[in-house]
Amino acid sequence: MRVLVTGGAGFIGANFVLQTVRERPDVQVTVLDALTYAGDEASLASVADAITFVRGDICDAALVDGLVAQSDLVVHFAAESHNDNSLHDPSPFVQTNVIGTFTLLEAVRKHGVRYHHISTDEVYGDLELDDPAKFTPDTPYNPSSPYSSTKASSDLLVRAWVRSFGVQATISNCSNNYGPLQHVEKFIPRQITNVIDGVRPKLYGTGQNVRDWIHVEDHNTAVWAIVERGRIGETYLIGADGEVDNKTVVETILDLMGQDADAYDLVSDRPGHDLRYAIDATRLRDELGWQPQYGSFREGLAATIDWYRANEAWWRPRKEATEAKYATLGR
Numbered sequence: 001m002r003v004l005v006t007g008g009a010g011f012i013g014a015n016f017v018l019q020t021v022r023e024r025p026d027v028q029v030t031v032l033d034a035l036t037y038a039g040d041e042a043s044l045a046s047v048a049d050a051i052t053f054v055r056g057d058i059c060d061a062a063l064v065d066g067l068v069a070q071s072d073l074v075v076h077f078a079a080e081s082h083n084d085n086s087l088h089d090p091s092p093f094v095q096t097n098v099i100g101t102f103t104l105l106e107a108v109r110k111h112g113v114r115y116h117h118i119s120t121d122e123v124y125g126d127l128e129l130d131d132p133a134k135f136t137p138d139t140p141y142n143p144s145s146p147y148s149s150t151k152a153s154s155d156l157l158v159r160a161w162v163r164s165f166g167v168q169a170t171i172s173n174c175s176n177n178y179g180p181l182q183h184v185e186k187f188i189p190r191q192i193t194n195v196i197d198g199v200r201p202k203l204y205g206t207g208q209n210v211r212d213w214i215h216v217e218d219h220n221t222a223v224w225a226i227v228e229r230g231r232i233g234e235t236y237l238i239g240a241d242g243e244v245d246n247k248t249v250v251e252t253i254l255d256l257m258g259q260d261a262d263a264y265d266l267v268s269d270r271p272g273h274d275l276r277y278a279i280d281a282t283r284l285r286d287e288l289g290w291q292p293q294y295g296s297f298r299e300g301l302a303a304t305i306d307w308y309r310a311n312e313a314w315w316r317p318r319k320e321a322t323e324a325k326y327a328t329l330g331r
């Protein structure tokens, strides 16, 4: 099987490529990635001989058409992915997340290629802290940020291309991922690398916001389950019952790294900051028999801390510029 992986040099896409090469020798992987500030070809160095890497933009219709024509499956991870950036400059989010998805959909439609669309739980907006409800595939879309609204837009394009043109597509909406190879702008790697640098972690607002954490390897096994056994046109929510508030995440990182539990700073809040996300993954578990392998968030976090300690050469080049950007936002 020939798989085109967009965004394969980013956090989740690179982990998907590494997992696929490791576990599926029958799959030929081609990566299409623009290598924006968020992409890093070094993430794929260990499999460079086993894959084809194409540097290019998913909005480049001629390039996309040619690559899709030679594929049996497209798994679309490429996106502008960081909420804080989208509040500062939404323009690349609209371009990559909406126009890029449109460009891919037109190509898979033309060539009759199976398509899997990677999306986020943020399309559903947020939940109250004391609400027992979780997001389900029937929850109405209600995105808050420029990032999540462009992801919601891209999901709706996929649904329309399935219904109107018979495109063979599935969609997954996953909760917050953590693990190796995540950019240091994101919450968990930012705090781990801050502590390594002797800098206190930065918690937005009061730190009570809740995210539903899943290990990136579990996200990617779910993607393969949906690609292989999912129903065309269906949306699957991916989550591992990992709700934790941000303050507890920071306290756990500090504890695992031998620091005092209160050695963090509260900083100004993110505008429009979603309060809580929570996924009901019943459909994925019951229909496709998927189960997460990473049971303990604390153990997964400890392994992630070990990875950042052992791979400073990977993240160090991006740390200074990332913190300089945060400094201009007062965060």
Ligand code: NAD
Binding pocket: 006, 007, 008, 009, 010, 011, 012, 013, 032, 033, 034, 035, 036, 037, 038, 039, 040, 056, 057, 058, 059, 076, 077, 078, 079, 080, 081, 082, 096, 100, 118, 119, 120, 121, 151, 173, 174, 175, 176, 177, 178, 183
């Ligand atoms: P990331 O920012 O780490 O990686 C994105 C990758 O896409 C980078 O390699 C970048 O170079 C590439 N890219 C960006 N614009 C491009 C373009 N125009 N053409 C080609 N390549 C381009 O993102 P991530 O965290 O790995 O997220 C991957 C996908 O998963 C996204 O669609 C995101 O919305 C979704 N998602 C992420 C999370 C999470 O917790 N990180 C959770 C749910 C869903």
Ligand code: TDX
Binding pocket: 081, 082, 083, 084, 119, 120, 121, 122, 175, 176, 177, 185, 186, 187, 188, 190, 202, 203, 204, 209, 210, 211, 246, 270
């Ligand atoms: O320094 C920080 N301090 C802090 O308190 C940062 C960077 C974040 N936060 C908070 C904001 C969020 O409540 O931590 C939480 C997680 O923040 P991010 O890592 O920026 O993730 P989030 O905004 O929840 O979005 C992530 O999950 C859903 C991904 O970036 C998205 O791509 C995905 O769709």
